[in-house]
Amino acid sequence: MPKEEREAIEHKDEIFGFMLQSHISKKNLKRLRILRDGGDKNIVELAEIVLRVAAVKAYEKKRMKFLAPKHPELLRMLRETGLDIAHHW
16 A cells, blocks of 8 residues: 555544544644645545534533534534544444
């Protein structure tokens, strides 16, 4: 597998992992900004979505229930990208 494909898979896994954590930390945010500023369009999109989630609800507890009424567009983006699956409902 080419290096770029392998890195894209690793970055995607890393981003999904941030959604599984109980808290998206400042260190995670820094890493997400680095990934967002990268070149792969899919990784940039995923990183941007998780950054937006962290801006409104960094802690996992009841995150999806919080987003549903207050940020339905963000919840829709999570569902479209599959990032909602990485979350504990």
